Amino acid sequence: MKNKYNGIYVALMTPFDKNEKINAKALEQYVNYLLKFDIQGFYVGGSTGEALMMQDNERKELFKLVKKYTTKDIKLIVHVGSLSTKSAIDMGLYAKELGYDAISAVVPFYYGLSQDEIIQYYLDIVNSVKHDMVIYNFSPSGNSPLTLQTFKKLFENEHIIGIKHTSQNLFALNQFKALGDVALFNGYDEVMLAGLSMGATGGIGSTYNIMPQKYIDLYTAFNEGNMKKAKSIQDEICDIITTLIECGVLPSEKYLVSKAGFDMGDCKKPFAKLSLDKKKILDKLYKEKLS
Numbered sequence: 001m002k003n004k005y006n007g008i009y010v011a012l013m014t015p016f017d018k019n020e021k022i023n024a025k026a027l028e029q030y031v032n033y034l035l036k037f038d039i040q041g042f043y044v045g046g047s048t049g050e051a052l053m054m055q056d057n058e059r060k061e062l063f064k065l066v067k068k069y070t071t072k073d074i075k076l077i078v079h080v081g082s083l084s085t086k087s088a089i090d091m092g093l094y095a096k097e098l099g100y101d102a103i104s105a106v107v108p109f110y111y112g113l114s115q116d117e118i119i120q121y122y123l124d125i126v127n128s129v130k131h132d133m134v135i136y137n138f139s140p141s142g143n144s145p146l147t148l149q150t151f152k153k154l155f156e157n158e159h160i161i162g163i164k165h166t167s168q169n170l171f172a173l174n175q176f177k178a179l180g181d182v183a184l185f186n187g188y189d190e191v192m193l194a195g196l197s198m199g200a201t202g203g204i205g206s207t208y209n210i211m212p213q214k215y216i217d218l219y220t221a222f223n224e225g226n227m228k229k230a231k232s233i234q235d236e237i238c239d240i241i242t243t244l245i246e247c248g249v250l251p252s253e254k255y256l257v258s259k260a261g262f263d264m265g266d267c268k269k270p271f272a273k274l275s276l277d278k279k280k281i282l283d284k285l286y287k288e289k290l291s
């Protein structure tokens with residue numbers, strides 16, 4: 001059995017202070033809060049963690065802190081993806097040494113690499129780090145989406161054990177069943193139920209930060225075959241995400257979690273601070289649907 005990573009994984013936010021430095025105290029409080037929920041793990045230092053705006057040494061500092069604050073036996077997957085293979089390997093080795101369960105890396109973007117170059121990127125990382133790897137299947141710019149053929153080649157490697165599928169293409173997600181028993185995480189929270197129906201074995205999401213219990217309940221309802229309940233939770237989630245998208249997903253999430261009592265600070269630049277108008281919309285959302 002290859003897949004030991006089912007369930008609900010919160011894509012952890014990183015709290016920053018006014019100088020864009022990690023706010024360790026807020027991070028500890030926030031991690032402690034999330035550990036009270038019946039989640040299966042954290043996804044550390046991904047898009048939601050703002051890692052792509054952080055220096056490698058700052059990312060390593062985050063890995064160290066989250067590992068230290070996670071005092072409960074849940075799985076920890078850490079994102080080490082970088083445009084540089086060398087950096088990804090360096091961060092991967094560090095995370096493995098800290099005791100992370102698995103590493104993950106986004107498809108290297110920007111340069112429009114070929115499928116072969118991308119395959120080599122992942123093989124170089126796992127052959128050096130020798131640790132479980134979850135491919136972060138997200139192609140924001142530059143690359144064409146990874147093909148099933150590419151995934152088949154990647155999964156010949158014993159260390160490559162999962163996919164975080166951040167794509168609305170759920171037919172592609174379903175086709176991953178050809179890869180065998182892999183950890184298949186739904187990536188877009190607004191299609192969580194659809195993703196589960198098409199074969200996802202869990203989810204990694206950003207909006208789990210503001211409503212973890214809804215995802216736990218949706219996942220449970222789905223596994224119990226209670227589709228009516230699962231659908232009604234997904235509908236509630238989609239209404240909330242519609243507002244988040246309108247106001248900007250990451251700054252809104254930080255604002256909402258700060259309202260709940262954790263000092264998350266602002267997103268790193270170039271993210272803008274939320275306008276007063278957007279804050280008002282989010283205040284209403286918080287009051288009516290999240291508190």
Ligand code: MN9
Pocket residue numbers: 011046047048138166187188189190204205206207241249
């Ligand atoms: O990690 C997140 N995707 C990205 C997953 O950040 C690219 C999602 O949780 C989205 O933020 C969410 C809203 O679109 O589904």
